[in-house]
Amino acid sequence: MTAPAYTSPTRVRGSGNYLPPVPVQKRWRDSIRIWWREIDKMLLLLIGLLMAVGIVAVAAASPASADQLSTAKERVPDFMFFQRHIVFQLMGLTLMIGLSFLERDQARRLGILVGAVMLALLFVVPFIGEEKNGARRWINVGMSLQPSEFLKPGFAIICAWILSWRLRDPGLPVIAFVTGFFGLIAALLMLQPNLGDAILFGGIWLVMVLLAGLPWQRIAGVGVAGALGLTLAYMFYDNARHRIDGFLGGGTAFDQVDLAQRTITAGGWTGTGLWLGIRKMNLPEAHTDYIFSVIGEEFGLIMCGMIVLLYCALVLRALMRLTGEDNLFALLAGAGLITQFGGQAFINILVNLKLFPSKGMTLPLISYGGSSTLAVCFTLGLLLAITRRNPFLAREGTSLRDLIERKDERP
Template identity: 50%
Template sequence: MTDTMRGTALAKRSKMADRLGRGSQSPLATWFWEIDRVLLLLALVLIAIGLVAVAAASPASALRYSDGESRVAGMYYFWRQAGWVAASLPVMLGVSMLPIKAARRLALLGTAVCIACLLVVPFAGAEVNGARRWIGLGFMKFQPSEFLKPLWIVTTAWLLSFKAKDPELPVIVITGALTAVIGALLMLQPDFGQTMIFASVWVILLMIAGISPRAIGMLGGAGVAGVVAAYFFYDTARIRIDSFLFPDPDKAMSDHYQTDMAHATLTGGGITGTGPGGGQAKFRLPEAHTDYIYSVVGEEFGLIACAIIAILFLAVLVRVFVKLLDEEDAFRLLAAGGLASQLGVQALINMAVNTGIAPSKGMTLPFISYGGSSMVALSIGMGLLLAFTRRNPYLKRSPYSAKWKGG
């Protein structure tokens, strides 16, 4: 390297350092020092693991769904996922730079648009595997419920934050009605798994907002009653529960067959796995690249890798909630807590299905499973989470003097 080239490189490095310096007032520098870089790193690690996992599952899914077409051979799903990751990362970083008010407005508008799309899905949506959950846009499809989840959480957090200003406002009833409408639209698709996520996160948000233990008990009772009612009056729920609890040995593709196959694949590699590309059970596993990718990870990389993924999701939850211990703004507390909880609940459901302790629900593993809508929507959600956990490093906070300011 010549002296001129070395001098140019040093000048560029110095210029970047000036832009990101603590004394700089540029938007990029402000974002760099306020962002939770540990949380960002955890998200990037999960995305990287997801690419490796999709690469492992891609040959099995390509063989199952190729129908003899050479274009869907080998690493087809991996390269598509890599493209979605490349498109999603700028979205995540861009959303994380939004001011709180702009992020809230984005969520409110996005919630209205996504609910309107949900109204259309049962009648004009694209049908895949017997369910209408997608809207086709020519060369691609998108799933409105995936995008609705993070936007609805922020909207619900905003509404519940008014409880801190005026406890008499009927925000619990309003948010409950909104959640019920979304749940009814999802069950028309049908999508019982997503309905469970919306209901679970709503209850978590109410707990964060500080509802009474008596109200929590009443909600728990209502939840049990809802599941019982779904069993008797909602065919999709009854079929899945019956298939799981009372499997039919003559029905090779029952839900219990899928969960049994997932468990066998998950444990087939032992502690350390068969090694990349060494798995064989994955070729008999339906939806290896989406719903059951956790099992593919277990077969090829071992139960240790599965444990690491679970620990990473737990680390995200712990990181967010520890950071929120001294949060003074009700809206930010609820929004960040809800977004983190959604990741945790969805990951928990997927892992429960893969380990055979819950019936099949068609639930992807956040950032790990293949899917364009899922990856972009999760990136929006993580971007919002990063935006709501940004902190001025010079602002001192005390948990003893915390006082909610509302949204």
């Protein structure tokens, strides 16, 4: 019989003592038990339900997208996107579960590292990026990688880290730091052009600086600055002007947003049934940007409403988990990550309902995607890691204001 492997002796922090070697197998079992005790199981369940919905939804939309890509010489298999989606979902699930095992400090370091790398890639996208539909947002690394997708969770982690410096030195202009960071990212995104992601980054920034103690007197100033920025974008930024004009002008029967709105209502309350939809065959990007409309046609508006409730439940569950948090970094990082996830989901849904200009943003956990699926799972993995909590430890019950105003008590 093979002798069991043992870990190396571990030094006890703050002393010269060492813990005895432990069998590797027992250590793994202990780690899994601790993880299962500390993880938010309800959050994990809601994520699993949305991923299951995504598998069925991509199966419904895959034939429509495959038909549009087929030519007279080459026929794309009907379920090509569905088969690839299964692979990406399994990869994403593995990534998410693996990240959820990280300690909070490890998650912070990883988020900062990934954010820094993706910010560097964002600088080179205009020069070496792939162009699709008039936008240059992707880099080919064996698969199409969109750096801004992975920068979103990195941005939330970095901003939370900087804003938490206020506990050590209340005089640091941390809000100015993160505002400048957001401005840099927004400028780089506008070069792609990618106005939608710039708006989403702005939403993440706003939620985090409000939680970090942005004076209420300045909120009106933020609103005025946002309105001014959109006005300037409309006047001098062609991408923004075309999208806003198309949205306000009502569109035509051939516009993507109009086609999506017609598709989502075609199935009525209960839908036509799986693979029985007709309007989806003329809908561009049926498996990605407009998959919510395909769900509406084949499974009905009732199913669409249930999906919206699932997203609301996931966001509210994460926020409820954060209400008892006594660590300022964890509170800010968790709020930023769930704002990114929820904001992306509801922007996509509003576009499909013809209540928001076309954006090119996927529906997280449901839409087909390679890097976008992995990026969403990366975000949720960090969120699960940050919200892990020992249920047997009593919380301090410290209010958010106390956390923000707490000074460094070190000698």
